[in-house]
Amino acid sequence: MAEQLLIQLLIGLSSGMILALVASGLTLIFGIMDVVNFAHGELFMLGAYMGTTVLVTTGSFWLALLGASVAIALLGAALQITTLRPLVGRDPLTTILATFGISLVLQNYALWQYGPVARKIQEPITSQFQFFHIQFPWYRIVIAILSAAIIGALWLFLKYGKYGIWIRATTQDRIMASAMGIPVPLVHTAVFAIGSAMAAASGVLFGPLVGVNHAMGLDWILKAFIVVVVGGMGNLGGSILASLFVSLLEAFASLWVSPAQAVIVSFVVLILTLLFRPTGLFVPTPK
């Protein structure tokens, strides 16, 4: 039993880190712009497709990761400028409709461009290690560490970088930030681009585990939304903790029920959070 628990712990932590990467981009965009980005899953999916293209051309997984992130960051910036920037200051409902519209367009574009058959990204590391009685792929460990590294880099950038301070100032008080000479519209575009790049990076990293298809964003985005709400909307640290928490719960639950049923755990956590602590589990009690 102890072995089983340790195995599930490892599975839970590695999926939790990937989920945290998806959720970080989502929560960053919400925190700074009050935009609930329903197209985040599609950016994740397009990132994975872009990864397959670069991988086929160059043969390098790492170039694919980099290339897809940059390409999707540019796409994100273009989407933000054309669709979201004109909606600043309007009812939040309009941005929900806009990003939902973008998600439909991107999804159908992917279906039209790449077809319904899933594509495969070959993982760069195929070796496995013995972990008690199972063979555990090294690749899962690598993506967990890479996700942690990307999130860590984002955190350092926000904490110490000149533009990180601009972003945090804009998050707290958009109007005062602009009165201090911070180009707020540009900060919004940059943040959307960063969030998009993070979605794309997670798409490429996760591609080898699930196969790339036009609907692959759906599952992930749903889970990412759950952890973003559970962690407290717009709270980066909270989303990361919630990602690990929910993933670990699911991993442990699958000891007793099938993995498909274990997904229910996330929803139970979501409902309980909304009922008893709607501001999020991992935020200080609001005063």
Add this chain to the structure above:
Amino acid sequence: MLTVEAIHTYYGKSHILHGVSLEVRPGEVVGLLGRNGVGKSTTLKTIMGLIHPTEGRIVFEGQPIARTAPHRLARLGIGYVPEDRRIFRLLTVMENLRTGLDRRGVTEERRNILLDKVYQSFPVLAERRYQAGGTLSGGEQQMLAIARAMMLEPKIILLDEPTEGLMPKMVAQIREIIGLLHRESVAILLVEQNVPLTLEVSDRIYIMEKGVVRHHAAAAALRSDDSVIHQYLGV
């Protein structure tokens, strides 16, 4: 340097400013007095580009700025210290100052000069530089709000009720910093409820009533004859 010509500003459907005109010359301290709700703060917000006027012109150093974005105005040299201070509460004191310091063309040397200057005027900010802005007292937050605007090396500062709710000792400190800025030829457009302070530090005074400027005089004239102040402010 700054000319406001007959501006009309609305908040939604309510018409707040009904053609406000005023002028601030280089290096001058200009007081803007009036009862609550006559549009003093709205005048400052309109100059700062936070609300756009529907009519009228605002000209800063020869450039029309009525439709210019606030961040461009900040870079042109207009500093803004809002009534509610609007400190970035989760940023440290130092980070609050950096929002104004991290501009293009500020050398390391220049940064240190600017920081030294505010730390000298407000030693408490030096002590608390790594503390979150939200943990400061009201008076300290006011100092930080002024210090933050000074980081932009503005040519004019729009100062909205800087002494509101402060202890007399803090009020004295604010008066000192206004004096310092004045000596450095930074122009100030000061909105205040504290009439004696405003008359003391200002060169000229505008008095507003119901969204328009009703009276305009040299501060010295109002200091020696307070009948006008009585008439409009009832004090």
